[in-house]
Amino acid sequence: MxxxxxxxxxxxxxxxxxxxxxxxxxxxxxxxxxxxxxxxxxxxxxxxxxxxxxxxxxxxxxxxxxxxxxxxxxxxxxxxxxxxxxxxxxxxxxxxxxxxxxxxxxxxxxxxxxxxxxxxxxxxxxxxxxxxxxxxxxxxxxxxxxxxxxxxxPETPIFNKRRVLFNLDKAKATIRQTKSVILFEGFMDVLAAYRAGVKNGVASMGTSLTDEQIGILAHQARKLSICYDGDDPGQNATKRALEIIRPSERFDLEVINLPDKLDPDEVVKKYGEEKFREIVQNQHETPLSFFMHFYARNRNLENENDQLAYISDILKELVTVKDPIERDLYLNRLASKFGVEYRNLESQLQSLMAEQQAREKTNLRANAQTPEQEFANYQKTITTVTESFEKPKYSRVERAERLLLYRMLHERDVWFKVRELEDFNFIHQSYQTLYLLAEEYFNHDEEFDDAKFLEMVSDDQLHSLATELLMEEYQGMATDQEIEDCISLIMNEYPLDEKIKRLDEKIKKAKRMNDSDNLMSLIMEKTNLLRQKDLMKSEN
The missing domain is CATH 3.90.980.10 (DNA primase, catalytic core, N-terminal domain)
Structure with missing residues (x-):
């Protein structure tokens, strides 16, 4: 390119x-x-x-x-x-x-x-x-x-550790293809897996997985496998990760079992790359199966007190399981393992579930809003796309330009829709220049690639603008209303506002010059433009 x-x-x-x-x-x-x-x-x-x-x-x-x-x-x-x-x-x-x-x-x-x-x-x-x-x-x-x-x-204007996952840039193609992502504990684990041919691995930034990172992964994968170290600290970290991810109900969750309390890097070294791939593909279990092993650690399950504590812990985990068949399966395992009556375990589980539902209702009532509060929040939330951008340093029209150009580059249907518009131009010359460069790019490539496109941008200032634009993380795919709002603002509302501003200057000048005839003509012209603006708003 x-x-x-x-x-x-x-x-x-x-x-x-x-x-x-x-x-x-x-x-x-x-x-x-x-x-x-x-x-x-x-x-x-x-x-x-x-x-x-x-x-x-x-x-x-x-x-x-x-x-x-x-x-x-x-x-x-x-x-x-x-x-x-x-x-x-x-x-x-x-x-x-x-x-x-x-x-x-x-x-x-x-x-x-x-x-x-x-x-x-x-x-x-x-x-x-x-x-x-x-x-x-x-x-x-x-x-x-x-x-x-x-x-x-440290966090900087370009780095927010809550929103970044190590190796996502390289892993995202495989994640999207397989709809599956593997969460590792550290950078070296990701690299060891990558070396072994497991290309869909990522790691969080040395902290527990955040809501933002969960959201980013949920947009690309349906299955999430946790592959943390097999030692006690790694197993404790696996438990914490499950407790963070499970409530979101956005993934089919599983835990990959590593042998000999090793970490992924050590498994690759000890058993080889092929064996590691086999473990990743085959040696996994459900979250409940993991908890049954986890809570058995450091307990003597021949001791009655330890048995009761263990059963209590497992039942508490079963409360979060939505699938009644899965609950039934693990209740049967507990009954068989400890020789207790199934119906007693089921009764205790039902009591725990009822307590959980009561707590949720109490929380709902405590957080309940009056109709007036709900409507106020609704008004804050439901705004047009062009009025809801987060970065205040851009004007309203520039926010629309940035969103529209980003969508055009990444979604071909949006590109063709805008290309079909007669006399379309971006307001600011920088975005118009990037638009023209994109035309050249798509003459040679069907699929958009950030790095290839940036190679075409030789001007330093324009390159910085393009780089920052491509780093934006607009959620989901474009909607028709979003694109229509952007186009309307760029092609209709903004030019009309500029005409009104120029008329205001002429009106001020006519007043200073006591030019009453010209003043009346200008006021009538501005009135017509304001009517057009009102009509435009009512149509939108």
């Missing part, structure tokens, strides 16, 4: 609002350069030899290291020295999270900064489109226990 010859008009920027959004683009560009720098140090310099040997010892070959752009940050301020040469804006450096600020009051403010990551193996964390937006650095030397083993980037 980079070989396509483009008319210069496609890469010229007018005086746009793009400048307002360029800071995020600059931070994204900085992360891309930092990723390349750390990777170069790892694979091409003596400074990176020890880190490279560490990764080889962990089972990662050069192809994997290159594919995931792994790197090494040495003990010096190498990134600071790099950006000083590039003369990158100081505020961009401060906000990037790549540096720690020291109150040194240096003549050059950049000298107040130190590299955040030192003596660490660097794992780039990408957004869903493959752009590096953060790092996780693993200490190469772990003798100093005051130094954290893993250090993650």
């Amino acid at each position: 980079s070989g396509i010859s483009l008319d210069p008009k496609y890469t010229q920027l007018g005086s746009l609002n793009a400048a307002e959004s360029s800071e995020n683009g600059k931070i994204i560009s900085l992360y891309a350069q930092a990723t390349q720098l750390y990777h170069h140090i790892l694979v091409n310099t003596e400074l990176g030899e020890e880190a490279l040997n560490y990764l080889h010892d962990r089972g990662l070959n050069d192809d994997m290291i290159n594919e995931f752009n792994l790197g090494f940050a040495p003990t010096t301020d190498i990134l600071k020295n790099f950006v000083k040469e590039k003369q990158i804006d100081y505020q961009v450096l401060r906000k990037s999270g790549l540096f720690v600020e020291r109150p040194l009051n240096a003549d050059d403010p950049v000298d107040n900064l130190n590299d955040r990551f030192k003596d660490r193996v660097m794992f780039p964390i990408n957004d869903a489109n493959g752009h590096p937006i953060a790092f996780s650095g693993r200490a190469l030397h772990t003798e100093d226990k005051t130094v954290p083993k893993y250090l993650n980037s």
Whole structure:
């Protein structure tokens, strides 16, 4: 795609609002350069030899290291020295999270900064489109226990750890194809699985799975398998993950059993890649089956008190099971295992379910709203798409332009719908330029690819705007009403508002000049335009 010859008009920027959004683009560009720098140090310099040997010892070959752009940050301020040469804006450096600020009051403010990551193996964390937006650095030397083993980037304007999953950019194609995703505990587990041919694995950012991450995965997968370490901490983490994910009822959940209390990385090393794939495909169980093993740990099930405590724990888990056949299956297992009457277990379960329903009703009453409150919330929630964008730095029309262009790039039916409109143009020259570039792109490619498209955008400011636009995470697919609202605002409402603004200026001038005849004509013209605007609103 980079070989396509483009008319210069496609890469010229007018005086746009793009400048307002360029800071995020600059931070994204900085992360891309930092990723390349750390990777170069790892694979091409003596400074990176020890880190490279560490990764080889962990089972990662050069192809994997290159594919995931792994790197090494040495003990010096190498990134600071790099950006000083590039003369990158100081505020961009401060906000990037790549540096720690020291109150040194240096003549050059950049000298107040130190590299955040030192003596660490660097794992780039990408957004869903493959752009590096953060790092996780693993200490190469772990003798100093005051130094954290893993250090993650802080949250920045481009990185919200609640919304990011490690390896989603590479895994999403397989996830969408299989409708299945595997949740691992750590980055090295994901890499070990990937090396073994399991390409639909992701990991959360060192914390419990968040509602935002669950929502992102639910849009792409129906089945979610948890594959955490087989040791006690890993099993405790599996329990927590199930407790977080199950209430959403958005997945068919299962747990993958790893042998010998090993983690995925260790399983691949001990048993080989083929055996690991076999385990992932075949050795899984339902959440209830997992809990039956989990609650048996550290209990003597020959002891009556431990038996009662165990049965109580399992019954509490059964309360959350919606399928009556599944409940019946596990009640029978409990009855058979401990030699108790099925009907007694069923009666106790029914009591627990009744208590749960009573608690839910109490919570509903406590959270109940008056009709007036419900209507007020309804008014806040049900607004047109063009009035409900979250980022306040864009004007209403620019929010519509961004949404429409994003939908056009990613959904071919939207692209063709807009292309069929006569005299359609985006208001701001930047989005019109990206639209024209997209025309060139689709002349050569049927499927849209972010990276290929960005190769065509040579202007730095326009590239930053395009990169930030492609990072947007608009939910779901476009609706007809959403697209109609955007088109109406761009083609009808905005031009009409601009005409009214120009008339207002002429009316002010006519008043100053005491030009009564012209003033009356202008007022009548404005009245007609206001009528058109009212009619347009009533039609919408």
